[in-house]
Amino acid sequence: MTATTAGLGASRSRPIDAVAGWARRNSWTASLIAFLVLLLVFTRMIQPNYGATGVQGLAISVMPLALAAVAQAIVVISGGLDLSVGSMMALTSVVSASLMKDQTPEFAFLVVVGVLLLGLALGAVNGSLVVLTRVPDIVVTLAMSFVWAGCALLVLRTPGGGSARWLRDLILGSAGNEWIPKAAVAVLVIVAVIWLPLRRSRLGLSLYAVGSNQLAAFRSGVSVGRTKVAAYMLTGLFAALAGISLTASTGIGTPVPGPYTLQSVAAVVLGGVSLAGGTGGVFGPVVAVVILQLIRTDMTFLNVNTNLATVAQGVILVGVVMIGSLIHIRRSRA
Amino acid sequence: MTATATDLLLQATDVAKTYGAVVALRSASLAVRPGEIHALMGANGAGKSTLVKILTGAVRPDRGTIVVRGRERTAHSPADARRHGIVSVYQEPALIPDLDIRSNLRLTETPNEPFRHWMHELGLGDLDMSALARRLPLAWLRVIDLARALAIEPDVLLLDEMTAALPANLTERVLEMIGRQRGGERSVIFISHRMIEIAAVCDRATVLREGETVGVVDVTQGSEERIVELMLGEIVKDTPAGLDGAAITARREPGEARLSVRGVSAGAKLHDGTFDLHAGEVLGVVALEGQGQDELFDVLAGSERPSGGELRVDGKPVSFRHPADAIRAGLVYVAADRAEALLPQRSVRENIALPLTTGMRRWGLINVRRERRQVDEAIATLQIDTRAQREVRRLSGGNQQKVTIARWVAGGVHTMLCFDPTRGIDIRTKQQIYVLLRELADAGAAVLLYTSELKEIQLACDRVIVIFGGRVVAEMDARDADEPALLRAAYNLTADAEMPELEASAAIAAEQAGDASTEAAAAGPPER
Numbered sequence: 001m002t003a004t005t006a007g008l009g010a011s012r013s014r015p016i017d018a019v020a021g022w023a024r025r026n027s028w029t030a031s032l033i034a035f036l037v038l039l040l041v042f043t044r045m046i047q048p049n050y051g052a053t054g055v056q057g058l059a060i061s062v063m064p065l066a067l068a069a070v071a072q073a074i075v076v077i078s079g080g081l082d083l084s085v086g087s088m089m090a091l092t093s094v095v096s097a098s099l100m101k102d103q104t105p106e107f108a109f110l111v112v113v114g115v116l117l118l119g120l121a122l123g124a125v126n127g128s129l130v131v132l133t134r135v136p137d138i139v140v141t142l143a144m145s146f147v148w149a150g151c152a153l154l155v156l157r158t159p160g161g162g163s164a165r166w167l168r169d170l171i172l173g174s175a176g177n178e179w180i181p182k183a184a185v186a187v188l189v190i191v192a193v194i195w196l197p198l199r200r201s202r203l204g205l206s207l208y209a210v211g212s213n214q215l216a217a218f219r220s221g222v223s224v225g226r227t228k229v230a231a232y233m234l235t236g237l238f239a240a241l242a243g244i245s246l247t248a249s250t251g252i253g254t255p256v257p258g259p260y261t262l263q264s265v266a267a268v269v270l271g272g273v274s275l276a277g278g279t280g281g282v283f284g285p286v287v288a289v290v291i292l293q294l295i296r297t298d299m300t301f302l303n304v305n306t307n308l309a310t311v312a313q314g315v316i317l318v319g320v321v322m323i324g325s326l327i328h329i330r331r332s333r334a
Numbered sequence: 335m336t337a338t339a340t341d342l343l344l345q346a347t348d349v350a351k352t353y354g355a356v357v358a359l360r361s362a363s364l365a366v367r368p369g370e371i372h373a374l375m376g377a378n379g380a381g382k383s384t385l386v387k388i389l390t391g392a393v394r395p396d397r398g399t400i401v402v403r404g405r406e407r408t409a410h411s412p413a414d415a416r417r418h419g420i421v422s423v424y425q426e427p428a429l430i431p432d433l434d435i436r437s438n439l440r441l442t443e444t445p446n447e448p449f450r451h452w453m454h455e456l457g458l459g460d461l462d463m464s465a466l467a468r469r470l471p472l473a474w475l476r477v478i479d480l481a482r483a484l485a486i487e488p489d490v491l492l493l494d495e496m497t498a499a500l501p502a503n504l505t506e507r508v509l510e511m512i513g514r515q516r517g518g519e520r521s522v523i524f525i526s527h528r529m530i531e532i533a534a535v536c537d538r539a540t541v542l543r544e545g546e547t548v549g550v551v552d553v554t555q556g557s558e559e560r561i562v563e564l565m566l567g568e569i570v571k572d573t574p575a576g577l578d579g580a581a582i583t584a585r586r587e588p589g590e591a592r593l594s595v596r597g598v599s600a601g602a603k604l605h606d607g608t609f610d611l612h613a614g615e616v617l618g619v620v621a622l623e624g625q626g627q628d629e630l631f632d633v634l635a636g637s638e639r640p641s642g643g644e645l646r647v648d649g650k651p652v653s654f655r656h657p658a659d660a661i662r663a664g665l666v667y668v669a670a671d672r673a674e675a676l677l678p679q680r681s682v683r684e685n686i687a688l689p690l691t692t693g694m695r696r697w698g699l700i701n702v703r704r705e706r707r708q709v710d711e712a713i714a715t716l717q718i719d720t721r722a723q724r725e726v727r728r729l730s731g732g733n734q735q736k737v738t739i740a741r742w743v744a745g746g747v748h749t750m751l752c753f754d755p756t757r758g759i760d761i762r763t764k765q766q767i768y769v770l771l772r773e774l775a776d777a778g779a780a781v782l783l784y785t786s787e788l789k790e791i792q793l794a795c796d797r798v799i800v801i802f803g804g805r806v807v808a809e810m811d812a813r814d815a816d817e818p819a820l821l822r823a824a825y826n827l828t829a830d831a832e833m834p835e836l837e838a839s840a841a842i843a844a845e846q847a848g849d850a851s852t853e854a855a856a857a858g859p860p861e862r
Contacts (some may be wrong), residue, residue: 025724200702205684205687205688208677208680208684209677209680209684209688212677212678212679212680213673213676213677213678215673215674216674216675216676216677216688217677217688218637218657219635219637219657219667219669219674219675220657220661220675220688220689220741221656221657221658221660221661221662221689222658222688222689223656223658274679278677278678278679278680279679
């Protein structure tokens with residue numbers, strides 16, 4: 001115990017120590033960040049023009065997937081998996097776009113709140129079905145992904161609708177310094193406001209407990225069913241945030257789900273969250289999303305065939321995760 | 335010990351193994367003669383499991399040589415070790431839960447006839463070979479595992495805690511079977527925490543302490559003392575015997591019972607649980623395997639709903655729909671199987687804090703400072719070794735069990751339900767747990783302690799109840815509850831009853847047919 005108390009004491013006096021402590025406890029995320037920095041340097045080398053504009057474009061293009069990755073991370077931590085993230089994004093995106101089009105800013109605000117509640121409701125349906133029917137998560141959420149995708153097409157047959165001006169302003173452009181894109185700030189604020197307090201709450205501990213060992217959680221007085229439903233609701237909430245950000249960044253709602261579901265799973269794995277549940281956080285997946293996107297950008301700069309770029313992305317994903325587990329094995333042996 | 339290498343069946347010399355910063359084996363040696371039953375002894379964390387894993391090829395040593403019948407062998411896998419003639423029966427039965435017994439045997443290419451022969455010898459000759467492994471009780475699975483190993487006719491048979499969690503009648507059969515291996519060409523390496531079994535069947539004992547072989551003892555009358563001395567090192571004087579004086583100082587508060595159980599029934603096995611548990615006492619529970627004690631504890635802990643009867647806590651009737659209800663009423667549960675209780679990838683702190691918040695407003699924020707203080711106090715009280723605190727699965731078995739107890743101590747104990755909390759734990763930790771239970775009782779808590787080790791009753795309890803066939807059949811003062819008395823009561827012997835073993839095993843066979851607790855155990859995660 002002395003190690004922790006000492007670490008805490010030191011963190012008050014020297015922030016450097018606190019950062020070092022954080023990096024030691026989250027070595028996977030720390031190495032991801034280091035990798036991202038290297039990747040940025042590399043990008044700058046192959047494309048000297050890559051600057052503030054590039055970073056802004058990166059942040060905006062990454063924002064929906066980053067939020068989707070957080071959504072997926074939460075449910076995976078609790079021991080589940082949600083294959084309807086992409087469809088929920090499509091549904092919430094078209095609902096917000098069709099309701100906001102040509103409306104007053106005040107009404108648009110109500111729409112945003114309503115869509116977030118819709119996200120919670122979609123997640124509650126997913127979670128309740130998983131808990132009540134005891135059908136495996138993958139089956140339930142795969143089935144529901146068709147339902148939500150169908151609903152999205154019922155709301156809006158073709159891409160359309162619009163986004164409120166203030167919503168677009170909230171994520172487009174830069175905040176103060178031209179190097180700080182608003183979209184990145186928005187993601188960080190959303191995650192900080194929702195996830196950080198949650199992590200320190202009883203629900204947060206319950207999420208990890210249920211993901212780690214359901215029986216032990218049950219025996220310790222945790223309501224497993226309620227925790228699972230809550231996890232899916234949070235996933236729905238973040239999927240709705242991702243959907244709204246999609247509408248805001250493109251200015252329209254698109255009823256056909258993008259490749260977000262599987263990419264969110266990829267980001268979660270790359271972000272250091274075990275698919276078996278119980279470990280990891282949401283920050284790693286966000287960094288992983290940025291890395292995956294930046295690799296794509298670099299491939300474009302290097303004039304690599306886009307199909308080949310997709311192959312390369314898969315290879316990198318497998319490679320990084322493999323190296324990660326090799327390091328893990330070596331460390332626990334040597 | 336002047337035997338030359340060729341006289342020995344198995345010789346391991348100077349074997350070492352480290353995991354990261356943790357030294358599991360410093361320098362272990364083991365020499366087994368043909369035809370002997372050799373005990374491998376050591377407190378938890380002494381390196382027994384690691385040595386076994388190295389001998390059976392599950393783990394590769396950093397250093398050292400292993401010689402089988404005069405030829406140096408390095409096993410790269412359990413299959414490899416088997417070809418060299420070394421077969422092990424692990425603590426967790428190595429049977430695939432979703433396959434029937436026949437398929438399990440085919441999987442390991444076990445010859446059928448010898449297997450049936452050994453099953454017959456071990457008293458389970460009428461086993462249904464098409465039964466799914468997950469439907470059989472844990473005790474049977476272990477016996478099946480043993481029969482399977484015997485059928486292969488290995489040169490060296492390794493038995494790791496073979497008798498833990500076996501009912502008395504099966505234990506007897508197993509020990510007899512092991513004893514019969516003596517004097518032949520083959521040898522048995524026997525690992526057990528039960529000194530009485532070591533004395534009964536073993537010829538010699540190799541003692542490990544902190545990853546080193548500290549002595550080889552001929553097992554004779556009175557050699558237990560010497561073995562314990564070697565195992566414990568300098569703290570010999572703290573053997574459980576020293577606890578006797580303190581143990582029997584029941585301080586029962588007069589008046590209403592803390593927990594009053596009346597005619598509680600559940601499932602097919604528990605018919606009439608009736609007893610009172612008072613504040614300030616440790617009440618022992620003794621029963622043969624499968625007499626309804628699992629159900630009784632599940633009901634009291636809120637994991638299972640009773641089909642009849644009444645529970646009162648401090649005089650007020652209660653009914654639990656969920657463990658959280660029981661915890662709020664002050665009834666907390668310590669399981670024998672750590673896999674049922676711990677979050678393996680989470681930290682010691684989180685594991686202890688997990689139930690601390692049950693009493694709080696649902697899903698509210700955790701008071702970090704208060705939680706930290708309570709957790710630290712609990713860690714100090716239980717003397718938990720927190721070097722590997724970031725992931726609880728890296729702790730030793732004894733320390734893991736302390737964590738499962740600490741999580742309740744942190745919140746203050748009202749009534750603690752301990753289900754065989756010392757199963758498979760070293761003497762020193764066991765003793766710390768006895769002392770802790772006593773301290774809790776002295777501080778006004780009520781403790782219910784089921785144990786499969788009859789010796790524990792006199793060491794740790796004030797009073798004991800005995801369950802047989804789902805009913806409480808006897809109650810006695812711990813002072814009168816020596817092993818013979820408890821055994822008689824556990825078999826529900828009237829003065830002139832005959833053939834107790836047959837009766838009891840018939841009763842067990844009838845009642846164990848669908849033991850749910852086996853599933854969790856059989857499907858449990860492999861040890862890392």
